[in-house]
Amino acid sequence: MSSEEIFEPKIVAFVCNWCTYAGADLTGTSRLKYATNVKIVRFPCTGRIDFLLLLKSFAQGADGIIVSGCHPNDCHYTSGNFHARRRWIAFRSILDMMGVDVRRVQYSWVSAAEGSKWADLVNNTVADIRALGPYTDYQKVADYLEKEVQDGEA
Amino acid sequence: MEKLRERAAAILADGTVSLVIGYEEGTKRPRPLFCHDGESARKLIFDSRCFHNLAVYLTKKELVGNGRFAVTATISTLRSIMQLYVENQLSEDKLLILTVDLSGTLREFVTFDEISAYVEQFELKRSEREQAILTRIEGMTREERWNFWQEEMSHCFKCYACRSACPLCYCTKCVVEVNRPQWINPWPAPVANMEWHINRAMHMVGRCTACGACGDACPVGIPIDLITRKMMEDMAPEFGYIPGLPVKKGNALSTWKLDDREQFIR
Amino acid sequence: METKYISKSGIEQWFKSIVDSGKRVYAPVNSRDQIEFKRVKNLSEVADEYVQTTQSIKASVYPKAEVLFSYEKEHGKVHLTDFNPDSIPETVLWKVHPCDAAGFKPLSAIFNWDSPDKLHNAHVQKTSVISFSCAMADESCFCTSVNGSPGNLAGSDIQLTMLPDGGAIAEIVTPKGEALVALSPTVFEADKGEDKTKYLVDLPARFSLEEVNAKLNKAFNSTVWKEQSERCIGCGACAFVCPTCACFDIQEDVHGSTGRRIRCWDACGFGLFTLHTSGHNPREHQSQRWRQRLLHKFSYMPARLNVVGCTGCGRCSRACPVDMNILEHITSIAEQ
Numbered sequence: 001m002s003s004e005e006i007f008e009p010k011i012v013a014f015v016c017n018w019c020t021y022a023g024a025d026l027t028g029t030s031r032l033k034y035a036t037n038v039k040i041v042r043f044p045c046t047g048r049i050d051f052l053l054l055l056k057s058f059a060q061g062a063d064g065i066i067v068s069g070c071h072p073n074d075c076h077y078t079s080g081n082f083h084a085r086r087r088w089i090a091f092r093s094i095l096d097m098m099g100v101d102v103r104r105v106q107y108s109w110v111s112a113a114e115g116s117k118w119a120d121l122v123n124n125t126v127a128d129i130r131a132l133g134p135y136t137d138y139q140k141v142a143d144y145l146e147k148e149v150q151d152g153e154a
Numbered sequence: 155m156e157k158l159r160e161r162a163a164a165i166l167a168d169g170t171v172s173l174v175i176g177y178e179e180g181t182k183r184p185r186p187l188f189c190h191d192g193e194s195a196r197k198l199i200f201d202s203r204c205f206h207n208l209a210v211y212l213t214k215k216e217l218v219g220n221g222r223f224a225v226t227a228t229i230s231t232l233r234s235i236m237q238l239y240v241e242n243q244l245s246e247d248k249l250l251i252l253t254v255d256l257s258g259t260l261r262e263f264v265t266f267d268e269i270s271a272y273v274e275q276f277e278l279k280r281s282e283r284e285q286a287i288l289t290r291i292e293g294m295t296r297e298e299r300w301n302f303w304q305e306e307m308s309h310c311f312k313c314y315a316c317r318s319a320c321p322l323c324y325c326t327k328c329v330v331e332v333n334r335p336q337w338i339n340p341w342p343a344p345v346a347n348m349e350w351h352i353n354r355a356m357h358m359v360g361r362c363t364a365c366g367a368c369g370d371a372c373p374v375g376i377p378i379d380l381i382t383r384k385m386m387e388d389m390a391p392e393f394g395y396i397p398g399l400p401v402k403k404g405n406a407l408s409t410w411k412l413d414d415r416e417q418f419i420r
Numbered sequence: 421m422e423t424k425y426i427s428k429s430g431i432e433q434w435f436k437s438i439v440d441s442g443k444r445v446y447a448p449v450n451s452r453d454q455i456e457f458k459r460v461k462n463l464s465e466v467a468d469e470y471v472q473t474t475q476s477i478k479a480s481v482y483p484k485a486e487v488l489f490s491y492e493k494e495h496g497k498v499h500l501t502d503f504n505p506d507s508i509p510e511t512v513l514w515k516v517h518p519c520d521a522a523g524f525k526p527l528s529a530i531f532n533w534d535s536p537d538k539l540h541n542a543h544v545q546k547t548s549v550i551s552f553s554c555a556m557a558d559e560s561c562f563c564t565s566v567n568g569s570p571g572n573l574a575g576s577d578i579q580l581t582m583l584p585d586g587g588a589i590a591e592i593v594t595p596k597g598e599a600l601v602a603l604s605p606t607v608f609e610a611d612k613g614e615d616k617t618k619y620l621v622d623l624p625a626r627f628s629l630e631e632v633n634a635k636l637n638k639a640f641n642s643t644v645w646k647e648q649s650e651r652c653i654g655c656g657a658c659a660f661v662c663p664t665c666a667c668f669d670i671q672e673d674v675h676g677s678t679g680r681r682i683r684c685w686d687a688c689g690f691g692l693f694t695l696h697t698s699g700h701n702p703r704e705h706q707s708q709r710w711r712q713r714l715l716h717k718f719s720y721m722p723a724r725l726n727v728v729g730c731t732g733c734g735r736c737s738r739a740c741p742v743d744m745n746i747l748e749h750i751t752s753i754a755e756q
Contacts, residue, residue, distance in 0.1 A: 055349050082410035090359040093388040099300025107419040141344045185743035186651040315655035315741050331692050341485035341684035371741035373657040375454050
């Protein structure tokens with residue numbers, strides 16, 4: 001990639017079925033334009049999004065991640081998002097300790113009525129990740145077998 | 155120590171317990187000992203060199219059987235036992251806890267509240283080693299932390315001694331043994347190793363009592379105990395608990411509060 | 421076999437000529453308070469004054485994880501890319517202990533017992549071993565009890581015995597060793613007739629293999645396994661630091677229509693190791709897994725492969741989180 005070319009980050013979005021997915025749907029039906037860098041994965045609830053999926057995304061080439069669901073008190077299952085929020089607090093702390101770039105994981109609440117918020121969220125996240133550049137730190141160790149990182153020969 | 159041996163022999167002889175798990179002299183340092191009779195109880199020792207967290211054996215049915223058993227416990231072991239009580243992995247009518255306090259007096263506990271009252275006197279502080287390494291890590295930039303852990307992770311060969319030594323890793327089927335889907339790559343590689351250690355830390359949120367058994371057990375000297383240690387220290391103010399002092403009000407990740415911090419959520 | 425003398429400066433020159441030849445050189449290095457084999461470029465990086473590296477050199481001929489083959493599916497066809505033995509670079513292992521070098525024989529015996537193992541054999545073929553005889557030992561060492569010795573030549577291509585003047589007695593054992601000598605032939609001087617044994621650590625044998633073997637042959641149903649293994653927490657530390665443990669797992673790494681099959685280390689001490697799909701586990705308890713570990717090394721391998729599965733390096737005893745001391749356990753079986 002030449003330096004003049006704009007870096008197009010790969011972003012994976014993990015969203016809940018009831019709010020953010022519906023919100024993203026509204027973005028489309030409202031004819032709002034937003035960045036195409038995002039690949040959406042639909043979950044029943046933010047409470048169901050396993051933190052390992054986020055790590056797997058990085059390992060398989062994602063430069064940024066969006067995790068989004070219902071606003072507090074709006075959860076279809078009453079408390080799934082509250083549980084998720086606690087998990088994110090812990091996960092962020094552990095990631096930061098390990099030196100993983102927590103700025104690359106963007107959490108959000110987007111309701112089914114917030115089509116424009118979803119467009120903003122994606123656009124802003126894409127801009128943020130574009131500024132950070134590709135997540136090569138992670139990707140270059142993710143597939144080590146051919147690279148002999150093991151023997152101190154990275 | 156003599157009193158501990160006598161008491162252990164006595165409760166084995168009168169049938170109060172069928173097993174006493176304690177420490178004996180090992181090759182270089184004390185090691186775990188399983189006493190089934192008064193004779194083996196003579197080998198028991200208990201001093202500041204005893205570092206194993208014997209709580210790890212208490213959830214193994216094939217070792218402790220169905221009867222009542224006793225364990226000699228260090229402060230770290232007591233903390234783990236409290237957490238195991240909270241998680242309903244131990245029952246108070248099956249366990250007798252022996253310990254020797256700082257004045258050399260033999261103490262016995264059975265209930266969560268008895269242990270709690272005793273353990274409360276001991277503040278959980280970073281050891282010199284923990285302080286030294288954590289200060290170093292806390293002074294690093296994020297990139298330096300990444301490089302530090304990647305170097306450490308490159309030595310991990312997935313023997314899972316960390317998991318085996320942890321009293322709170324009592325799952326009969328661990329996530330690394332789940333292969334549909336294969337969550338964590340079974341082969342050792344820096345990222346696969348890191349995924350495992352992040353996963354372990356996540357499963358310890360609100361549960362780890364910072365006994366350091368995982369770090370002690372690591373044959374290649376990775377300071378893995380500090381991942382959970384740091385997590386525990388960071389999470390205590392978030393979720394309102396005192397590090398190393400389990401409470402009965404529910405695990406950090408299975409409960410929640412309306413006003414949990416969320417300034418990082420857009 | 422030829423015996424030569426090499427001076428201190430000669431060793432330095434020879435080492436440099438090996439590195440300069442383009443071969444990868446691995447040697448014990450002290451980093452993070454551990455002595456481990458690492459790739460080195462200078463003799464000054466090599467660790468001194470230690471008894472044993474934490475890990476053995478097993479990984480050089482049996483990597484922790486290795487791709488057996490990779491594949492790609494396209495339009496209903498499968499393209500296979502097999503392991504290529506030529507992809508293995510020439511490697512020299514410097515300052516290997518005789519107990520590590522001796523581990524190559526049992527490893528190769530396991531990997532070739534039914535059909536030749538292409539991968540392992542390719543690694544062995546590309547690897548040259550320069551061992552250093554042992555002047556130090558600790559309470560976990562017992563090579564002399566398992567057919568070894570601090571100056572054992574088995575598995576070595578060249579063995580150096582360090583002398584007080586900083587030079588060494590060089591025993592050139594194999595053609596591979598001769599090839600290494602040929603990189604810097606002038607530094608190898610005529611043998612000074614020094615007695616090598618003077619410079620070896622004295623390590624009396626602790627048990628007799630024959631006695632142990634005889635006892636083990638009758639010990640399958642003994643209670644000794646349960647007694648010894650009560651404190652075993654079932655990790656794989658002993659197996660992974662062992663120079664001869666060869667248990668492996670075969671794993672599939674699939675991404676869409678491409679994938680690779682990977683062989684990685686496993687350990688008989690893990691409960692999962694023998695777990696069947698049905699849920700049945702023939703080695704359900706840790707005591708059975710401990711029995712398997714000892715019997716495999718001291719009974720099954722001698723009987724079936726004609727080689728002892730232990731070289732007495734003592735690593736498992738040092739690495740064990742709960743002090744499962746193999747020497748102590750074997751001695752107690754021999755004395756029963």
